[in-house]
Amino acid sequence: MSNPIDHLINEYIRTLSPKELGAIKGNNSIRLDKGELPYPPSAHVTKAIADAISTINRYPDVLGGTLRESLAHYTGVRKEQIVIGNGSDDLIELIIKIFVKPGEEVLLPVPTFFVYWHATQMMGGNPVFISRTADFGLDVQALLQKVTVNTKVLFIANPNNPTANLIPRDVILSALNHLNCIVVIDECYYEFCKETAIDLIEKYPNLIILRSLSKSFGLAGLRVGYAITNEEISDYLYRCAQLFPVNKLALAGAIAALEDKSYAYSNIVKICQERTSLAHELTTLGFSVYPSATNFLFLSTKPLGITSESLVSALRKRNIFVQDFGMKPGLDEFCLRVSVGTPEENHEFIRVLREEILAISI
Template sequence: MEKYINPWIKKIKQRPFNPQRPEGSVDLYIGENPYPPSPHVLKAIAAAAENINKYPDSAGDAVKEKLAAYTKANKEQIVIGNGSDDLIELMVKVFVKQKEKVIIPIPGYFSYWRSTKIRGGVPVFVNRKDNFELDIEKIVQADAKLVFIGSPNNPTGNIVSQEEIIEILEKMDCIIVVDECYFEFSQNTVIDLLQTYENLIVLRSLSKTFGLAGLRFGYAIAHPTLIQYFNKAIQMYPVNKLAQAAVISSLDDLEYLKANIQKICQEREVLTEKIGDLGFTVYPSETNFLLVRTEALNISGNEIVASLKSNNIFVQNIGLKPGLDAYYFKTAIGTKEENEILLKHLKQIVSNR
């Protein structure tokens, strides 16, 4: 059997699937939006389901028109995919040959190196500085085909300034992807740099911000020539019919989006302060999750996660992930009620020490 498998696929470590989070648990594991999409969006999904015997629009023209208006880009600058994860892999497929290097600042989002390995490329990790800012000097020295930069970054929650992106673009001759998956939380973008830099790609997602994680939808904005190449390599039907209907309807309902984003950002500030008051270090976040350092309390991330899990609360143990030691965990910002339950149990863990 082994002889049939591509050698670079053999080298990939088995990634455990996400744990089951039982009904009724406080689920802050992946960093999902705690609120469902608006009733209009749910209606649009139900209406699209009535024609589910028909294939979706393979070009996604109506979706791209809406996105063009939303981003103030041209339709010809947009590619859509089955979540931004799908587009990360498409980018590696289009730009990276086997054994070519992809630069990934760490801590960073795991799909960057997973997709690189799936395509036979070589991920090159470049450590961020102690405060999680990019180490630009090291990044620009590396010889690579592609660089993935999260802004805001997962799991550190911080943005990269436009000046830093310009410096990288000026000093490197390769494709630079700025992943703005959390854009609506941060309101920080480098979209306007697309006019100057043909090698820049801005990647976005509707999973966390619009609460559409279950449908899978992401898009990227880039120079039309790059988009033409993406369209050569993309699947025939990259985005399903329900997702296309949901995205169109979501982009018609921006007031609902704004209200949810505002609630989550307010809760984020409360949670940041209260977790900090317990003695943890909480990193400032421009997303809907928090990275928490546990070292000051001498508890590992693993212990926190296990203890919360025994109380049916799910946060993520990201200790020992690339670029991190054992003293970290990551939690989504939930509803006010969920956040209060999390705080109550964190308090108990701290006082039981």
């Protein structure tokens, strides 16, 4: 039976899949499914947020206010090159809104971050999937073969999500040198790998870098992302952005986090140490574990003869959450992603995982 308002809904929106609430996670659950930092923000950050609460009857600063200056200082660019958004998801939508007309194409080397194609479909664009190499590298020749007069944007997550690998700089340069469309390099895991293309902004007028304070700075719940680009693109992004893209508490927390970088860096050291230990444990259990330049590990359950869906479901029943990527674009039915938790969380995860593998295999 058709809905009486169907004819009023934009046709591109009708084709989108409905969102689900997802599993409710209790306080005792181990949450390794969202790429979050397992450590809370520093006392300096929580104090700044608490101090800002008394003024939330007033609107936040327009277009991010002084956070632009803080981010410019942190990244080494001019404040006019910084665009602040409600997480990088917000900026992804803005980029597509500005550069992609209905029916035009967005190139997506898969597997990659699902928001790229979701936002493309939402705007009526056409996501064009390009297969990666066997080790999830970027196949520039395959990419170029997909370029048409309708190609408007290319998204490259670097490091890639969910596969955690870095694309070498020479490959990035090859893509930039052969493409006239907008090239977006998503560096939201930058602090874990220290690889960046920011220095190429001045040379390539079609380049946009995306970053986030969610992962390295532990502010996922505040939703603060930012873009770095030339001043012309920055101007157009802000023309389409909300006047208040980030709320007042998020602004206060983000500025304070950038003032307390040593705390963030100390957490990154701990995560990288735990990542090495966790990868070793998972390899010992029989998983294929891919190299990681992020705060998560990408695994294949194929050597175990178990689908990722069955293993993720079994762990969920034990109140442990990891992300199933089985049969997502560019992947088979054996793929999952595990965020690196605290030492205690990782230890319990491995203990339960060992039990569940044994139970499924019997």
